Amino acid sequence: MATVLALSGSPSPTSRTTCLIERTATDLRAHGHHTRTLALRELPAAPLLAADTKDPAIARAVRLVAEADALVIGTPLYKAAYSGLLKTFLDLLPQHALTGRPVLPLATGGTPAHVLAIDYALRPVLTSLGAQVAQGWFVWDQHVATAPDGTTTLDAATGHALDRITGQFAEHLAPSTLAAA
Template sequence: MSQIVIVSGSPSALSRSERILYYLGDLAEEEGYSVKHISVKDIDAEDLLFANFNSPKIKEIAETLEKADGIIVDSPVYKASYSGVLKALFDILPQDVLQDTYVLPVMTGGSSSHLLALDYALKPLLATMKAQNLKGLYYKDSDIDKTGNHVIVDEDVLNRTKKQVNYFLEKIKGNIGGFIVK
Protein backbone atom coordinates (compact mmCIF):
# COMPACT_ATOMS: atom_id res chain seq x y z
CA MET A 1 0.00 0.00 0.00
CA SER A 2 1.30 3.44 -0.92
CA GLN A 3 1.89 5.87 1.90
CA ILE A 4 1.11 9.57 1.98
CA VAL A 5 2.84 11.58 4.68
CA ILE A 6 1.17 14.78 5.83
CA VAL A 7 3.34 17.43 7.49
CA SER A 8 1.64 20.15 9.49
CA GLY A 9 3.56 23.37 10.08
CA SER A 10 0.88 24.81 12.32
CA PRO A 11 1.90 25.43 15.93
CA SER A 12 -1.74 25.98 16.98
CA ALA A 13 -3.70 23.31 18.83
CA LEU A 14 -6.89 23.90 16.84
CA SER A 15 -6.16 25.34 13.44
CA ARG A 16 -7.75 25.62 10.04
CA SER A 17 -4.56 24.21 8.55
CA GLU A 18 -4.89 21.03 10.61
CA ARG A 19 -8.55 20.71 9.66
CA ILE A 20 -7.66 20.92 5.97
CA LEU A 21 -4.86 18.37 6.36
CA TYR A 22 -7.10 15.80 7.99
CA TYR A 23 -9.64 16.33 5.22
CA LEU A 24 -6.97 15.84 2.53
CA GLY A 25 -5.78 12.73 4.36
CA ASP A 26 -9.33 11.38 4.37
CA LEU A 27 -9.55 11.91 0.60
CA ALA A 28 -6.31 9.95 0.10
CA GLU A 29 -7.49 7.14 2.40
CA GLU A 30 -10.73 6.88 0.40
CA GLU A 31 -8.53 6.12 -2.61
CA GLY A 32 -6.72 3.31 -0.78
CA TYR A 33 -3.62 5.12 0.48
CA SER A 34 -2.31 4.85 4.02
CA VAL A 35 -1.78 8.24 5.63
CA LYS A 36 0.68 9.22 8.34
CA HIS A 37 0.49 12.61 10.05
CA ILE A 38 3.52 14.53 11.31
CA SER A 39 3.03 17.77 13.20
CA VAL A 40 5.59 20.29 14.34
CA LYS A 41 3.69 20.27 17.64
CA ASP A 42 4.90 16.69 18.24
CA ILE A 43 8.59 17.62 18.11
CA ASP A 44 10.52 18.71 21.17
CA ALA A 45 10.94 22.49 20.89
CA GLU A 46 14.54 22.24 22.08
CA ASP A 47 15.38 19.87 19.24
CA LEU A 48 14.12 22.46 16.78
CA LEU A 49 15.52 25.51 18.54
CA PHE A 50 19.00 24.07 19.01
CA ALA A 51 19.07 22.16 15.70
CA ASN A 52 19.49 18.74 17.27
CA PHE A 53 20.33 16.73 14.16
CA ASN A 54 20.79 13.63 16.32
CA SER A 55 17.32 13.73 17.85
CA PRO A 56 15.65 10.30 17.52
CA LYS A 57 12.38 12.05 16.58
CA ILE A 58 14.07 14.06 13.80
CA LYS A 59 15.74 10.91 12.47
CA GLU A 60 12.38 9.11 12.55
CA ILE A 61 10.72 11.95 10.63
CA ALA A 62 13.50 11.97 8.03
CA GLU A 63 13.16 8.22 7.52
CA THR A 64 9.37 8.49 7.22
CA LEU A 65 9.65 11.27 4.63
CA GLU A 66 12.29 9.39 2.62
CA LYS A 67 10.04 6.32 2.39
CA ALA A 68 6.87 8.24 1.51
CA ASP A 69 5.28 7.85 -1.89
CA GLY A 70 3.88 11.37 -1.68
CA ILE A 71 3.86 14.21 0.83
CA ILE A 72 1.43 16.98 1.67
CA VAL A 73 2.99 19.95 3.49
CA ASP A 74 0.81 22.64 5.02
CA SER A 75 1.49 25.86 6.85
CA PRO A 76 -0.55 28.83 7.89
CA VAL A 77 0.72 32.12 6.52
CA TYR A 78 2.79 34.09 9.01
CA LYS A 79 4.29 37.42 7.93
CA ALA A 80 3.81 36.53 4.24
CA SER A 81 5.59 33.17 4.61
CA TYR A 82 5.34 29.72 6.22
CA SER A 83 5.59 29.22 9.96
CA GLY A 84 9.02 29.56 11.56
CA VAL A 85 8.63 26.22 13.31
CA LEU A 86 8.12 24.48 9.93
CA LYS A 87 11.30 26.15 8.67
CA ALA A 88 13.14 25.01 11.80
CA LEU A 89 12.07 21.44 11.07
CA PHE A 90 13.19 21.53 7.44
CA ASP A 91 16.47 23.20 8.45
CA ILE A 92 17.55 20.11 10.40
CA LEU A 93 16.33 17.47 7.94
CA PRO A 94 18.71 16.07 5.31
CA GLN A 95 18.96 18.31 2.24
CA ASP A 96 17.64 15.63 -0.12
CA VAL A 97 14.94 14.21 2.17
CA LEU A 98 12.21 14.90 -0.42
CA GLN A 99 14.22 13.97 -3.50
CA ASP A 100 12.05 12.83 -6.41
CA THR A 101 8.96 12.80 -4.20
CA TYR A 102 5.79 14.51 -5.31
CA VAL A 103 4.75 17.13 -2.78
CA LEU A 104 1.43 18.94 -2.61
CA PRO A 105 2.07 22.31 -0.92
CA VAL A 106 -0.86 23.77 1.00
CA MET A 107 -1.24 27.09 2.82
CA THR A 108 -3.99 28.83 4.74
CA GLY A 109 -4.23 32.56 5.25
CA GLY A 110 -6.54 35.31 6.34
CA SER A 111 -7.18 36.69 2.87
CA SER A 112 -6.32 36.35 -0.81
CA SER A 113 -3.56 38.92 -0.37
CA HIS A 114 -1.33 36.17 1.05
CA LEU A 115 -1.84 33.79 -1.87
CA LEU A 116 1.64 34.37 -3.28
CA ALA A 117 3.24 33.00 -0.10
CA LEU A 118 2.58 29.58 -1.61
CA ASP A 119 4.69 30.32 -4.72
CA TYR A 120 7.29 32.63 -3.22
CA ALA A 121 7.89 31.00 0.17
CA LEU A 122 6.68 27.42 0.64
CA LYS A 123 7.43 26.02 -2.83
CA PRO A 124 11.03 27.33 -2.86
CA LEU A 125 11.62 25.79 0.58
CA LEU A 126 10.37 22.42 -0.65
CA ALA A 127 12.38 22.74 -3.87
CA THR A 128 15.60 23.14 -1.85
CA MET A 129 14.75 19.77 -0.30
CA LYS A 130 14.59 18.32 -3.84
CA ALA A 131 10.79 17.92 -3.86
CA GLN A 132 8.74 17.62 -7.02
CA ASN A 133 6.32 20.46 -6.25
CA LEU A 134 2.82 20.35 -7.63
CA LYS A 135 0.61 23.40 -8.15
CA GLY A 136 -0.62 23.48 -4.56
CA LEU A 137 -3.66 24.72 -2.72
CA TYR A 138 -4.34 27.96 -0.88
CA TYR A 139 -7.28 28.47 1.46
CA LYS A 140 -8.60 31.67 2.96
CA ASP A 141 -9.85 31.36 6.52
CA SER A 142 -13.38 32.02 5.24
CA ASP A 143 -13.14 28.89 3.01
CA ILE A 144 -12.78 26.61 6.05
CA ASP A 145 -15.30 25.62 8.71
CA LYS A 146 -13.35 24.74 11.86
CA THR A 147 -16.20 22.90 13.58
CA GLY A 148 -18.87 21.76 11.11
CA ASN A 149 -19.28 18.62 9.06
CA HIS A 150 -18.24 20.33 5.83
CA VAL A 151 -14.60 21.37 6.13
CA ILE A 152 -14.59 23.40 2.93
CA VAL A 153 -17.59 25.70 2.70
CA ASP A 154 -17.22 27.00 -0.87
CA GLU A 155 -18.23 24.59 -3.65
CA ASP A 156 -15.67 25.94 -6.15
CA VAL A 157 -12.87 25.61 -3.58
CA LEU A 158 -14.04 22.08 -2.75
CA ASN A 159 -13.99 21.09 -6.44
CA ARG A 160 -10.52 22.62 -6.89
CA THR A 161 -9.32 20.70 -3.84
CA LYS A 162 -10.62 17.36 -5.10
CA LYS A 163 -9.11 18.00 -8.52
CA GLN A 164 -5.66 18.79 -7.05
CA VAL A 165 -5.73 15.79 -4.71
CA ASN A 166 -6.70 13.50 -7.59
CA TYR A 167 -3.87 14.92 -9.68
CA PHE A 168 -1.44 14.42 -6.77
CA LEU A 169 -2.52 10.79 -6.35
CA GLU A 170 -2.27 10.16 -10.12
CA LYS A 171 1.30 11.52 -10.12
CA ILE A 172 2.20 9.19 -7.25
CA LYS A 173 0.79 6.20 -9.17
CA GLY A 174 3.20 7.07 -12.01
CA ASN A 175 6.21 7.15 -9.65
CA ILE A 176 7.55 3.60 -9.84
CA GLY A 177 10.49 2.40 -7.76
CA GLY A 178 11.53 5.90 -6.73
CA PHE A 179 11.90 7.10 -10.34
CA ILE A 180 9.50 9.55 -11.84
CA VAL A 181 7.87 8.15 -14.97
CA LYS A 182 7.09 10.78 -17.57
Protein backbone atom coordinates in the same frame (compact mmCIF):
# COMPACT_ATOMS: atom_id res chain seq x y z
CA MET B 1 -0.04 2.43 -3.70
CA ALA B 2 2.16 5.24 -2.37
CA THR B 3 3.01 6.04 1.21
CA VAL B 4 2.28 9.73 1.75
CA LEU B 5 3.42 11.73 4.75
CA ALA B 6 1.12 14.66 5.55
CA LEU B 7 2.97 17.34 7.54
CA SER B 8 1.12 20.07 9.40
CA GLY B 9 3.26 23.14 10.00
CA SER B 10 0.66 24.85 12.17
CA PRO B 11 1.65 25.73 15.73
CA SER B 12 -2.02 25.85 16.78
CA PRO B 13 -3.92 22.92 18.30
CA THR B 14 -7.11 24.26 16.68
CA SER B 15 -5.90 24.56 13.14
CA ARG B 16 -7.41 25.31 9.77
CA THR B 17 -4.23 23.93 8.23
CA THR B 18 -4.67 20.61 10.05
CA CYS B 19 -8.24 20.48 8.71
CA LEU B 20 -6.81 20.65 5.16
CA ILE B 21 -4.17 18.04 5.96
CA GLU B 22 -6.70 15.61 7.46
CA ARG B 23 -9.13 16.06 4.56
CA THR B 24 -6.36 15.51 2.03
CA ALA B 25 -5.06 12.41 3.86
CA THR B 26 -8.59 10.96 3.92
CA ASP B 27 -9.00 11.62 0.19
CA LEU B 28 -5.61 10.04 -0.60
CA ARG B 29 -6.60 6.92 1.36
CA ALA B 30 -9.81 6.80 -0.68
CA HIS B 31 -7.60 6.73 -3.79
CA GLY B 32 -5.77 3.70 -2.38
CA HIS B 33 -2.70 5.37 -0.89
CA HIS B 34 -1.34 4.84 2.60
CA THR B 35 -1.01 8.04 4.64
CA ARG B 36 0.70 9.08 7.84
CA THR B 37 0.19 12.44 9.50
CA LEU B 38 2.79 14.38 11.46
CA ALA B 39 1.88 17.54 13.38
CA LEU B 40 5.18 19.39 13.72
CA ARG B 41 3.87 21.26 16.78
CA GLU B 42 4.01 17.96 18.68
CA LEU B 43 7.79 17.68 18.27
CA PRO B 44 9.88 18.70 21.30
CA ALA B 45 10.81 22.38 20.92
CA ALA B 46 14.37 22.41 22.27
CA PRO B 47 15.67 19.55 20.10
CA LEU B 48 13.77 20.90 17.08
CA LEU B 49 15.28 24.38 17.45
CA ALA B 50 18.74 22.87 18.02
CA ALA B 51 18.33 20.60 14.96
CA ASP B 52 19.14 17.68 17.25
CA THR B 53 18.48 14.80 14.89
CA LYS B 54 19.64 12.36 17.59
CA ASP B 55 16.60 13.19 19.72
CA PRO B 56 14.22 10.20 19.36
CA ALA B 57 11.18 12.26 18.31
CA ILE B 58 13.16 14.34 15.81
CA ALA B 59 14.90 11.23 14.44
CA ARG B 60 11.50 9.54 14.00
CA ALA B 61 10.13 12.59 12.14
CA VAL B 62 13.14 12.69 9.81
CA ARG B 63 12.79 8.92 9.27
CA LEU B 64 9.10 9.36 8.34
CA VAL B 65 10.14 11.87 5.68
CA ALA B 66 12.80 9.48 4.37
CA GLU B 67 10.33 6.58 4.20
CA ALA B 68 7.59 8.52 2.38
CA ASP B 69 7.04 8.18 -1.36
CA ALA B 70 5.37 11.60 -1.41
CA LEU B 71 4.43 14.41 0.97
CA VAL B 72 1.58 16.80 1.58
CA ILE B 73 2.87 19.87 3.39
CA GLY B 74 0.39 22.23 5.01
CA THR B 75 1.14 25.56 6.61
CA PRO B 76 -0.59 28.68 7.78
CA LEU B 77 0.75 31.85 6.19
CA TYR B 78 2.06 34.57 8.46
CA LYS B 79 3.40 37.85 7.08
CA ALA B 80 3.35 36.43 3.52
CA ALA B 81 5.45 33.36 4.38
CA TYR B 82 5.02 29.83 5.67
CA SER B 83 5.27 29.12 9.40
CA GLY B 84 8.53 29.31 11.30
CA LEU B 85 7.73 25.88 12.70
CA LEU B 86 7.74 24.41 9.21
CA LYS B 87 10.90 26.32 8.28
CA THR B 88 12.68 25.02 11.37
CA PHE B 89 11.77 21.44 10.49
CA LEU B 90 12.70 21.77 6.81
CA ASP B 91 16.06 23.27 7.82
CA LEU B 92 17.05 20.17 9.78
CA LEU B 93 16.40 17.79 6.89
CA PRO B 94 19.39 16.63 4.82
CA GLN B 95 20.00 18.79 1.72
CA HIS B 96 18.48 16.33 -0.75
CA ALA B 97 15.88 14.79 1.55
CA LEU B 98 13.00 15.22 -0.91
CA THR B 99 14.82 14.35 -4.14
CA GLY B 100 12.38 13.05 -6.72
CA ARG B 101 9.43 13.02 -4.33
CA PRO B 102 6.12 14.60 -5.27
CA VAL B 103 5.04 17.24 -2.75
CA LEU B 104 1.62 18.89 -2.56
CA PRO B 105 1.85 22.24 -0.72
CA LEU B 106 -1.29 23.52 1.01
CA ALA B 107 -1.65 26.84 2.81
CA THR B 108 -4.21 28.77 4.80
CA GLY B 109 -4.18 32.51 5.25
CA GLY B 110 -6.19 35.44 6.48
CA THR B 111 -6.07 37.40 3.25
CA PRO B 112 -6.11 36.47 -0.44
CA ALA B 113 -3.08 38.74 -0.80
CA HIS B 114 -1.00 35.82 0.55
CA VAL B 115 -2.01 33.44 -2.23
CA LEU B 116 1.38 33.76 -3.94
CA ALA B 117 3.32 32.81 -0.80
CA ILE B 118 3.23 29.16 -1.84
CA ASP B 119 5.08 29.95 -5.07
CA TYR B 120 7.40 32.68 -3.79
CA ALA B 121 8.23 31.45 -0.29
CA LEU B 122 7.57 27.71 0.07
CA ARG B 123 8.20 26.32 -3.43
CA PRO B 124 11.86 27.48 -3.59
CA VAL B 125 12.69 25.74 -0.30
CA LEU B 126 10.96 22.52 -1.33
CA THR B 127 12.69 22.64 -4.72
CA SER B 128 16.08 23.13 -3.06
CA LEU B 129 15.40 19.91 -1.12
CA GLY B 130 14.83 18.15 -4.46
CA ALA B 131 11.03 17.88 -4.37
CA GLN B 132 8.81 17.66 -7.42
CA VAL B 133 6.42 20.37 -6.25
CA ALA B 134 2.83 19.99 -7.43
CA GLN B 135 0.46 22.89 -7.99
CA GLY B 136 -0.21 24.22 -4.50
CA TRP B 137 -3.52 25.21 -3.03
CA PHE B 138 -4.35 28.24 -0.88
CA VAL B 139 -7.45 28.40 1.32
CA TRP B 140 -8.66 31.68 2.74
CA ASP B 141 -9.31 31.36 6.50
CA GLN B 142 -12.92 32.47 6.16
CA HIS B 143 -13.61 29.33 4.11
CA VAL B 144 -12.80 27.12 7.11
CA ALA B 145 -15.24 27.22 10.01
CA THR B 146 -14.13 26.54 13.57
CA ALA B 147 -16.81 25.37 15.99
CA PRO B 148 -16.75 26.24 19.72
CA ASP B 149 -15.46 22.72 20.47
CA GLY B 150 -12.45 23.36 18.18
CA THR B 151 -13.51 21.17 15.27
CA THR B 152 -12.96 22.64 11.84
CA THR B 153 -14.84 22.15 8.58
CA LEU B 154 -14.37 23.44 5.05
CA ASP B 155 -17.18 25.18 3.23
CA ALA B 156 -18.64 23.12 0.40
CA ALA B 157 -16.98 24.94 -2.52
CA THR B 158 -13.56 24.85 -0.86
CA GLY B 159 -13.96 21.17 -0.01
CA HIS B 160 -14.88 20.37 -3.59
CA ALA B 161 -11.87 22.29 -4.94
CA LEU B 162 -9.52 20.58 -2.46
CA ASP B 163 -10.92 17.18 -3.46
CA ARG B 164 -10.15 18.01 -7.12
CA ILE B 165 -6.55 19.06 -6.29
CA THR B 166 -6.07 15.96 -4.14
CA GLY B 167 -7.45 13.73 -6.90
CA GLN B 168 -4.96 15.17 -9.39
CA PHE B 169 -2.13 14.60 -6.90
CA ALA B 170 -3.33 11.04 -6.22
CA GLU B 171 -3.30 10.27 -9.95
CA HIS B 172 0.27 11.55 -10.12
CA LEU B 173 1.19 9.02 -7.42
CA ALA B 174 0.48 6.04 -9.68
CA PRO B 175 3.11 3.29 -9.19
CA SER B 176 4.59 3.85 -12.67
CA THR B 177 5.06 7.57 -11.95
CA LEU B 178 6.79 6.90 -8.63
CA ALA B 179 9.05 4.22 -10.14
CA ALA B 180 10.25 6.73 -12.74
CA ALA B 181 11.10 9.35 -10.08
